[in-house]
Amino acid sequence: MKDLLIAVGQEGKEKALSRFLARLLETGAVDGLVVAAEAAPGVITHVLAKDPRLVERAARPLAPVMPSSAAQVVSEVVRRRPSGKVAAVLRPCEGRALVELMKLKQAAPENVVAIGIDCAGTYDPVAYRDAGGNADGLEPREACRVCLNPAPLEDALPGITLGFIGLDDSEGIFVSVHDRLDPAVAAVVDELGLASGEGAGRKRSKAVQALVQERQGAYDAFLSIAGISGIEAFARELAACTGCHNCRVACPVCYCKECVFDTDTFEYETGQFLRKAGRKGALKMPSETVLYHLTRMNHMSLSCVGCGQCEQACPADLPLFRLFAMASRRTQEIFGYVPGRSLAEELPFTTFREQELEPR
Amino acid sequence: MGSGEEFEPKIVAFLCNWCTYTGADLAGVSRIQYPPNVRPIRVMCSGSVDPMYILKALLDGADGVLVGGCHPGDCHYVSGNYKARRRLAVLSAILDEFGIDSRRVWFSFISASEGALFAKTVGDMTAALKALGPNPARALWIA
Numbered sequence: 001m002k003d004l005l006i007a008v009g010q011e012g013k014e015k016a017l018s019r020f021l022a023r024l025l026e027t028g029a030v031d032g033l034v035v036a037a038e039a040a041p042g043v044i045t046h047v048l049a050k051d052p053r054l055v056e057r058a059a060r061p062l063a064p065v066m067p068s069s070a071a072q073v074v075s076e077v078v079r080r081r082p083s084g085k086v087a088a089v090l091r092p093c094e095g096r097a098l099v100e101l102m103k104l105k106q107a108a109p110e111n112v113v114a115i116g117i118d119c120a121g122t123y124d125p126v127a128y129r130d131a132g133g134n135a136d137g138l139e140p141r142e143a144c145r146v147c148l149n150p151a152p153l154e155d156a157l158p159g160i161t162l163g164f165i166g167l168d169d170s171e172g173i174f175v176s177v178h179d180r181l182d183p184a185v186a187a188v189v190d191e192l193g194l195a196s197g198e199g200a201g202r203k204r205s206k207a208v209q210a211l212v213q214e215r216q217g218a219y220d221a222f223l224s225i226a227g228i229s230g231i232e233a234f235a236r237e238l239a240a241c242t243g244c245h246n247c248r249v250a251c252p253v254c255y256c257k258e259c260v261f262d263t264d265t266f267e268y269e270t271g272q273f274l275r276k277a278g279r280k281g282a283l284k285m286p287s288e289t290v291l292y293h294l295t296r297m298n299h300m301s302l303s304c305v306g307c308g309q310c311e312q313a314c315p316a317d318l319p320l321f322r323l324f325a326m327a328s329r330r331t332q333e334i335f336g337y338v339p340g341r342s343l344a345e346e347l348p349f350t351t352f353r354e355q356e357l358e359p360r
Numbered sequence: 361m362g363s364g365e366e367f368e369p370k371i372v373a374f375l376c377n378w379c380t381y382t383g384a385d386l387a388g389v390s391r392i393q394y395p396p397n398v399r400p401i402r403v404m405c406s407g408s409v410d411p412m413y414i415l416k417a418l419l420d421g422a423d424g425v426l427v428g429g430c431h432p433g434d435c436h437y438v439s440g441n442y443k444a445r446r447r448l449a450v451l452s453a454i455l456d457e458f459g460i461d462s463r464r465v466w467f468s469f470i471s472a473s474e475g476a477l478f479a480k481t482v483g484d485m486t487a488a489l490k491a492l493g494p495n496p497a498r499a500l501w502i503a
Contacts, residue, residue, distance in 0.1 A: 228457075228459055230459045230496065231419075231458075231497045231500060233459065236502065276420065277501075279498070280498070280501045281501055282501040290503045291412065294411075294419075295410075295412040295415060298412070298450060299411075301450070301454065326458070330453040330457045331450045335446075348446060349446060349450075352442035352443060353442075357445050357446070
């Protein structure tokens with residue numbers, strides 16, 4: 001790791017960052033850049049940028065909105081016949097989700113230059129748009145308020161980490177360069193002749209630690225409110241589900257090309273519906289929404305990075321972030337698994353130990 | 361179930377073709393008596409039992425679900441039973457977190473020669489489920 005510093009002038013942090021990112025495209029060190037940009041006032045979207053001037057002008061690497069997870073965007077770009085180098089600006093949760101997608105063979109690690117960036121939290125995209133891109137008076141999303149990963153995990157992917165937590169503009173933007181960073185990108189960073197960022201790095205680390213400590217209490221309190229006891233209480237939490245499956249679409253780690261819930265496994269004949277309704281007295285329609293959410297937890301909670309995109313996408317405003325956080329905390333601790341921590345760490349469902357988990 | 365009648369739990373059993381199903385068959389041909397509460401479904405491997413099927417049985421009102429596979433080291437497909445063990449551990453953890461009784465889900469290693477063990481397992485499970493009482497999801501229309 002090499003610690004450096006990007007100076008921030010009158011123009012502010014976001015412009016300084018954008019200039020740095022544009023430089024990667026300008027020099028040809030990367031073939032494309034995935035970054036957030038402002039498409040209309042208050043409307044933030046990811047773009048795959050080629051033109052460095054556009055990046056300087058419209059990139060919003062600090063936009064406080066996550067319209068979708070950049071992990072999904074990167075996966076879409078470098079999944080089929082991957083080639084070249086695509087740099088991507090990734091929030092901590094997006095970076096961790098991308099590591100999970102790489103393990104699931106949904107993105108080619110050798111074609112990605114990860115640019116992790118500190119996250120100050122995000123707002124609901126619709127509220128942010130309706131406010132014309134002015135965050136004053138908006139409250140960050142629940143997932144962000146209790147997020148325990150405001151800073152990227154620097155070892156997870158061989159890239160660049162950009163940090164600003166605990167640093168004001170006059171102190172600059174902290175840059176950490178991974179030892180195995182792509183040589184062409186490393187050369188661009190070298191050419192910039194950035195000052196050493198050791199002091200700023202230490203200050204940021206402390207600030208990140210303090211922030212995480214402060215949030216740990218909020219996180220624990222959040223998960224312990226309304227302990228759910230029993231299937232009836234659990235089903236009531238999900239009773240408003242309309243079965244739209246938006247949560248699955250927005251989930252950065254739910255990756256199946258064809259979800260089993262979209263197959264004819266769940267296309268019942270009239271008689272089957274009537275029999276089931278007869279057994280229970282009535283059948284909530286659309287049916288099997290509880291089965292859907294429980295199944296998704298079984299399939300994906302080990303890789304759940306807690307980004308809260310499921311809840312953001314939910315038209316019924318179900319407490320999906322909390323339910324998934326509750327489930328994933330339990331399932332991840334079985335295997336001591338931390339999603340997104342390391343590419344080398346095996347997905348728990350793809351491996352086993354001969355002796356474990358006894359007695360059953 | 362009328363008043364005074366004893367509650368008879370329904371068990372859906374996913375049994376591996378190579379070990380537990382054959383073990384159940386052996387229990388039958390050996391004329392070993394065991395409770396008739398189990399509805400066996402033959403599957404090729406315990407590793408092929410997606411938690412979704414277990415959950416579906418539970419939400420549709422089964423009082424218990426038994427998954428039977430080969431003993432460690434004996435899987436016909438090398439590691440399916442080990443993978444099943446991990447899936448079942450995850451399923452149990454999720455059910456427990458939401459207060460849904462994971463004691464309704466059993467996972468047992470029963471070989472083709474263990475007819476008696478199969479009969480005993482079904483007997484034990486039936487007794488345990490009688491003690492737990494009917495699955496509350498059975499009459500729950502919102503689930």
